[in-house]
Structure formats: C-alpha cells, structure tokens
Amino acid sequence: MKISVLTGILIALSAFTALDASDGYPVDKGINVLHYTFTINLEDTTDRIDVVSELTILMTLKTRILGLDLTGLNDKGKGMIISDVLLRDQKLPFSHLNNRISITLPDSLSVPGEFKIRIHYSGIPADGLIISKNKFGDRTFFGDNWPDRARNWLACVDHPSDKATVEFIVKAPGHYKVVGVGYLAGEYAFEPLNPVGKYRVTRWREDVDIPTKVMVIGLADFAWETSGFSKGVPVQTWVYSEDRLEGFTDYQPGADILTFFQDLIGPYSYEKLANVQSKTIYGGMENSSCIFYYEGSVNGKSKMHSLLAHEIAHQWFGDAVTEKDWHHVWISEGFATYLEAVYADSLIPGRSLAKSMEEMREQVIISYKRDPKPVIDTTITNYMELLSTNSYQKGAWVLHMLRQELGEDTFWKGIRQFYMEYQNKNALSSDFCRVMEEVSGLPLRKFFHQWLEVAGQPDLSWSWDYDAKNNSITIDLTQNGSGEPFAFKLPVRITNETGSAVMNTTPPVTERQTRITFPVDFKPSAVVLDPEVTLLFTQSLVVR
Template identity: 25%
Template structure:
C-alpha cells in the first residue's frame, strides 16, 4: 500500500499575528447618517479626530469597505480643505496637509455612501458575511417581518458603514446623528442627547458616547420597537422589543438590574456606562453582540411566558448575562488584539457560571461549567490550539471552543486555586488599571499576582500560552497491613505533564479528610495513612480540572460518592458509571436515588438513563417516574418522565398523559402527545388538532411527528409551515418523520415543497449532515417512484445532485 502523504500545513498558520502598529490614534468620531431603504444604501458624513500615536506623520490610513468616497478634507477653522487620497475599496490612504506631531490633533471630514449589500470580499479580506450594516425587509415586501436596520461590528465590519481604524486596540468617543422616518425608534451607544423633528416627516436622533470604546463596539438599530424602561441605581436600563413581545419584556429581561448589581459587587467596579439597553432584532447573523451600553440580541431571546416556563437557565438567559459581563470584560477593558480574545470571551463565558451559581445554586453552576468542558473535549482539533493564539488562518477562527468554553473552565480552575476573594480582587485590579484601554493575558496575570501574592507564570504558561489538557488515568490500591491508601495518577496525553494543584478527599470511618496535593509528573503516586479502608477516595474533590479522566472506582465506591460527595459532578459521575451496568445492585441504587436528586438536571440524567427493560429496575422506577410525570416542580423533568413512560406503550398510563396535556408547559404537552401516539396513534392525531393554534418548541415537534406518522395531505400545510420555521437543529431532529410524510403525501406539489426544504438543509450544512440528508432524499425518491410520481422523484434526484455540487 502506498504511504499516504501528510497534508501540508496551511501557510497562513505560520504568520505571526502581531498587534497592528499604532501610527495614528482615534480620539473622536462624529457621524451623520441617513438611509435609502430601496437601494439599501447609507449616506454618511463623518468628522473623525485623530493624533499621531508617537512618531510624526503626514499620512493616515482608514479602513473603509466597499464605499463610494465623495470627499475627504481636513477641517481647519471651520473650513474644509480637500486632501489627496487613494482608495482600493478596502482602505483609504490619505495624504495629510502637513506633518503632525503627537501633541497635535487634526479632524478629517469624509462624505461617503456605504453599500453593504454590494460588498464583495477582495484578496484576503474575509468579509463575505461581515456587511457591517443590515437592511431587514427594507421595502416591507416580506409578510410578517418588520422593517429594521441594525449593525454588527465584530470583528472588523464597522468599517463597512463608517471609515475608521478598525482595530480593537483603538478607542474613541462617539457622536452619531441618525435620520429616520419619524415612526421608527433608534438606538445607539451612550445617551440620547437630542431629537429633532424634520419637515419631510423624518426625525433626527443624536446619540453621544462620551467615554472611549473600540470601533467594533459602535452600533445603531432602527425599527418599530416598544421600549420597556427599567433602571439600576440612577441609570436607565431599557429593553427594546417587537410590539407583540413588549408585554413580556419584564419576564424576558427583568433580572438585568439584579445581574448588573451582582457583577458590580463581585468585580468591585460599578457598571461603567451611562445606560444599558438591550434590543432584539430579526435575522441576526450571530447569537448576540455586546455593543457598548447597547447589546443586540437575536430573536431567539424573545419568548412568551409559556415558553419561559421551560426555560430555566436556558441559552437565552445565559446569553443575557454573558453579553452584560462584556460591558466590563470587552468594552471597559478590550482585548488588545484578536490573538488575546480570551480576556473578552473567556470571561463572558465564565460569567454564565457565576450567575448560575448565584441565582440558581451551586448545582446549576456545576452543570454549566461541566457542559463547557464537554463542549471543549468533544472537539478533537481544540487540543492543538493555544488559548492566546498568535498564529491563525483567519481571525474569525479564534471565536471557538478554546476561547469560550475551555477559557471559561480555566478561569473556574484559577478561581479555585486563588480563592474567591483574591480572584475577584485581582479582576478588579485588572479592570481599574486598564480602564478604557486595552488588556491582554499578561496584564491579567500581573493583576492576579498583585492581589494574591502568588506567582502565576506556571499557570499562564501551560493554560494560556500552551495547548491541550491533561488526560488522567486514576487507579487505587489499599494495603490492609500498613493501613495505606495509594492513588496512582498517570497523565497519558502527549507532551509534558501539567502542573495540577488539586484536593483529594478521603472518606473513611464516617469522616472526610481533605488533602491538598500537587500533581507535577507524568506518573504521580499519592499515599495516605488511613485507620480503615476508605469508602471513597475522591481525586479532584472540588471538580475543577479541565481534564479528561478515567477513574477506576468500583460501583460500590460510586454509590458512596453519589450519596456523600456534595457536587454536581460527583453525582453525575456516579450516574454515568451506573447507567450501563443496571444489572448490578449498586448501579440500581445510584439510578433509583438519582431519580429523586435535588437538582432537576440530574433527575433528568437518571430518567433518561433508567433501563426499563430490566424488570427489577422498571418495577422500582415506574412509580417514581409516574410521580415525577404528575407533579415534579420542573417541567423538563416531567416531560422526560412522560417520554420514558410513553415508550412502555401501556394503555393504563393514558389518563396520566391526557391530564398532562392540560399543563401550560409546551415541553410537557409535547411529551404527553408523543406518549399518547405510542399507545393510540388515531387518538393522538385527533387530539393534535386542538394544539394547532398555540404551539412552540417541543409541542411543535410533537405535532410534526404525530402528523408525519399518522396524518395525510390534510395535515401537510400545517406540517410544512411549521417545519420551515424551525431552526436548523430542530429541523434536523424532525427530519426523519418529516421525510416520511414527504414520501407518502398524494399531491406532487406537496412532495416537492418538502424535498426543496430538505435540500436547503443539506446544502447549508453539507459538512455536517450532507450524507444523512442525501440518504433521506434517496428514500423519498424511491417512495415517489412507487407512487408513480416521477416528477417529484426527479426533484429529489436533483436535490441530491445540488448537495453534491456545493
């Protein structure tokens, strides 16, 4: 067999991504903008004030992507003197009127037109989905979609709507006057300083951001929004929502002032900006964005009270606090370069765990950080990437599971090592020292060292400037003769060992004794003198390590761990060890105990793990599951129990399921409808009709499933309409049942609607699900041929080819 040649490394990975040199510094940016909705143009006038950073200069380069540049002039004594410039569609090189020194400010006037929809990527500029400025339904032609304008600056897309030095290392104050049809609301950074009604039916709003921030954090939004006014201390806290969601503003965002107070207290730095607004827009290109004093959210955070019943600490709520924390870590002190993005995003990620612990309890925090760890560990490429990354192909790649989830786990470890008080004191020092400036990992280290008095070079070298994680193999030996407990910890990852300060808890004789130890070697042997054989040795007793581990405990030891060790991860490890071994009495003990765990997330883990094919387990679990299904305080646990009971297909449970249909939770209703469908499909089909008017989330998925299994052409318009509205993950989850219905509807036009919807999913996400989607389309093709519907079979064949061609 011929030897496979190694894939050549991408040459871009060899480029050192230095912080761009500062030749000129931004000082103040004043903008006057208006819009052409039909053309999707923005007409802008800009007055940008700068000064040389250190060395004298007679040149200025500004980033300006895809614009028409009409005039560039220097402003002196109120007069504009035109300047010579060259423009290559990405940046403007301007010849100044003289040599300026770093004690001299100068102001440049620019008259320009931004054309975001005509923006094309050129050369190495990765701006295909970075238009900066977005016109949503600008002419109002799309039914049920509002007309909006909004911006998205990160990473370097603000320069698609105003010329600037588009680097995070720059900071500038800002004033923006926005002229819009008078019926619309505007939002931007800072305070609304003036509103002026114009004779032509427009209104000009002027916003002033009087504290400096980076250009990528500039924002504006325009549209029909209702404003709910809240406050924190004497500062405005406002929520901008579409009118139909405005009644639920308090339910969606109402905890924001409490979160501002919590973070202000923890950090020792009060919320620094003049106001805090949050706005929800349509068709947003990411999850959310922490624009200074004005966070922009995608529409998924908009929820009705019924949806919020099932939310708990959902993505929406965790995103709200994530973006809020950026107002300190990201906006107040900003990463000096994208290589140092960790000082923005790792902190925002970690803040989600901080809020979970504070608001929902230690178990919720433990679950959140554990999910972070699993997200990182499940990505095989992540272990090759440093947290502070000076080599990358494209800056967008730094926004990944290393910067976010692994970075959050590293801060979780660091807080544990330093202790709560020293850790947060250090964060306060970092923020105060670098206020309204830029920061990087070294400054974070110095601040934490100042607070704690401890050297942290070893920690930062391995976790910030190195890659990977420990892979631990842990085994145990008890020597009865010498009353010695030995623990063997082997680090099996490639490369050098990690230095790991951890706690080892030894449970024996009804007591727990804690030992603080340092692991420093590829193979460490720990010995403990104990009066009697321990019931449990719990390595990493605080469950803080960002590590993958194989822990060779017995099921008896895991049962003791579940009952006695206090943390979320202690109990989860026991449930995971027990799940595949439910023939064992200790495993059964763990699973049955976990069905009644105090934390709903672990109850759900146990519900989903319980082996109902084992008579002994089923007989013990069934009454507990019925109790959970009827009355658990957590709707997601109730839904999970109903789903498990439904798979038993026992007609005796029908009344329980029908009762659950009266619950206000969409999750409970969806699970109940599916469970009825397992026992009596015809009854489920009949009952489903009653939920067509009001359904979201799990209930919508259940309706699609019931109709796809038992319905016909009569149900197609509903199924197709709902399926096409689902997000990509939900569409994938419902794909098999949807494809079944597409295969058997009588009308060819219905089949072809469904085929095209499935094709879009396969084309958009070919890398992840392309082959699976093609398999579904092949199955549909076969079924359409059997129905003598050759036209639809050809559409399915063309769809497969379209996925292959992408």
C-alpha cells in the same frame, strides 16, 4: 521527570512572548483616534447609505500616511465609494484599495497635536449594517460589527486596540425609532424642502472610550421602556412594537443582573443599559450600553436570565476592559462565560457552578479531540474562528482553576483590581497575569502558559491501592501525552463504604509519573478525583 533549568527558561520566555502576541493588524503607534462622529442618512426606498465620518485624531509621531479601514466596492455592487476627504476645507489626496484608505497628510500638522478629518462616502453595505426585514415583515437597520465588520459601513480604525468616544447622527424616515450606544443627545423632526415624507434626526453619543466592534445603532418600529435602575443607571428594554408585552417581561431581569455584576466586580462604565431585540447574526451581541439580542429571544417565557447575564457581563470584560489583540479574545468571551456561570450559581435554581463547569469540561474535551488548539492561537486570521470552545468554555475554565489556585478572596480581589486598572482601556493576557501575580504574591506565568498557550489538558491514567498493614493508601498517576507535563493541584476524596468517613487532600502533581502515599485511619472503599469539579482534565481508572 523534572523540568530542566533551560526548559524552564524557554517556557517562561515563550509565555511572555505569546501572552503579548500580536494579531498582525497594521497599528500606527503615532495615531490615536479620540472621537468619531458618524452622520448617516438612511432611506426606505434604497439600501444605499450616505455617510460623513468625522475623526478627531491625536498624532504623537510624525505620520505621512493615515491608514483607515473601509470596505470598497465589490463585484456585486456592494461597498463604499469615497467622494472626498477633507482636513478643514482642504481636500486631501487619498487612495482606497483592498478595503483600506490611505490618506496623505500635509506636513503642516503639528506633532503632538490634534486634527479632524472628514470622509464622505456612500454605498450599499456588504455587511456590518444589517438592512433587512424582521419577523413581522418590517424594515429594520442594525449595526452588527463584531469582530471587524464595522469597516463595512464606518470609516474607522477597525481594531479593538484603538478605543474612542463616538456620536451617531442618524437621519431616517420618521416612523423609525433609533437606539444607539451611549445616551440620547437629541432628536427632532426634519422636513426636506421637497419631502417625500417626514424624517427624524436622532443623536446618540457615547462619552466613554469604546472599540469599533461595539459602536452601533438600531432602527425599527420599537416599543421601549425604562424597566428599572441599577445604582442610578437606567436599564431600558427596546423590542418590536408587536412583541411589546412579551419583550418587556423577558428582558425584565436586566436591572437585577446589572446590579449583581456591579456588586461583584465594580462600577458600570456607561450612561445606560439598553437590552434590544434585533437582527444580529449572533445570539447576543454585547454592544456597549446597547446589547442586541436575536429577535427570537422574545417569546414571553421569561427564560432569558443566562443570555442576559452573559451579554451584560461583557459590559465589564470585552467592552470596558477590551482585548488589545484579537488572539486574546478569551479576556472577553472566557470572562463573560464564567461570570454567566457564577451568576447562575447564585440566582438560577438548578444551575450550580459545579454543574455548569462539568458541562463546559465535556465541551472542552470534545473540542480538543476534534481540533487540538490552544486558547491563544496565533495562527487564526479569520477572526470568526475565535468564536470557539477555547475562547468561551476553556477560557472560563482558566478562570475557574485560577480561583481554586488563589482562593476565593484573592481571586475576586484580583478580578476587581484588573477591572479597575484597565477599565475603558485595553489589556493583554500578560496584563491579567501581572495583576494576579501582584495581588496574590505568587508566580503565575507557568499557570497561564500551560492553560492558555498549550493545547489540551491533563490526561490521567491512575490507580489506587490500600495497605491495611500500614494503614496507608497509594495513588499512582501517569500523565499521558508527549509534551511537557502539566503542573496542578489534584483534589482527591477518599471515603469508606458507608460514607461516614471522608478524607480530602490536594496533592501537587508536576511530573509525568507521580506516586502519592499518605496515611488513613479507616478502610477506604472509594477514591474520587476532583469531586467538586475544579480541574480541567480527563481520567481513566486502571483497576488492579
């Protein structure tokens, strides 16, 4: 069945709308946070933190109410209580309800113009800043913001669309070492007038715009070293002091992996890269220039290559190029998953790209049977649900199939162009589609529509028949299902009994029913669909 003109128009419009979909966050288009300075006091005697958040804001449209995110006090006594909000020395009226701060701005502010707001608050973080003990029983502090958990300890615009530079000024007992995003801007001993013990003030500053999901600090009894350099970028290892020998070995590949991706994609955005043993709730968390790994990742077995590659790949996609909308998180997770597989194909023995993609295909198929949803699923409101096979493995498959569609050189040229255009900015799926269309000269909206917005993948029933009289082979294909049929190129390999004769062809498939007939100059004994693992699909061979 051919797609009617009207149906084609509706698909194109649907693709444009969903590829630009909004997650519903109340974005104030007249407000842009340029810089955060978080001054944080931490203690050993209490989990209560004292914070001053100073925001440098550019206002481009007249705004009466400034809205920010900060989790308030809950029924367990955790959360933040605001003591005051200041514009210079002027106290501003505010409300703090439903984890949102609403600040009334004076009419005197210029438009366009910059101003600074200081918010003083304190409390025990309900989440976001993980205050706990590590596996050695030592007290630690680790920021763990993804997806929108920064608001539990940082007053901010807690959405990936508003990227800013940041500085952390941390006052803590002197036995802690502090690591953070960006570069070390200062460190000195601090002794209060009535000291219980000596304190240290540490400043970490990031001068590149990053989203709040990856703005973090970590405090522990760390041992650290510079393990190498990648095109002038220092690569550091930070591990618990008791794990020093194992950790320095396990995280050693970091510099080489960083160089691999710089050569493949483009220049690294940040001042350093620190690989950090931590208490993150995830296996790894791609904080900009300061990646946190789960504490059990250090074991002295030097088996960290894949996890390191995934999180370091995020420094390009997820951090430097950030999804503008949560529903487009595949730009982060799908890209990192695919780049991890590309790295493994090049440098990890036994981890071919075909093997990785075959494993991922099985995961996608199983996930679809359990929960048939598209990659861009605008029904999701709990963003933890985005940590799914769709965002990771199916997102990786979208890139893998695009690579086959465009060819090797054009695909990587497009990836580099996408990175160059959106480095340290935000992007949507529609932006990626546009860049790849411009680079390739091909219309790709249907490709992105069917693989990102439509649940599932082609489910093929097929058979083949050899006509000895006419020296031809016929393949009959049926796309099962009730929706619009997928459009794709189907790799086919035909061999004789001994394997000495091989014929490869890639016919286009666009209809519900497809019959393909072509000549062969040998008697075929086997027909294999997708022998190189380049198509996401399921199949069943019907024996005649």
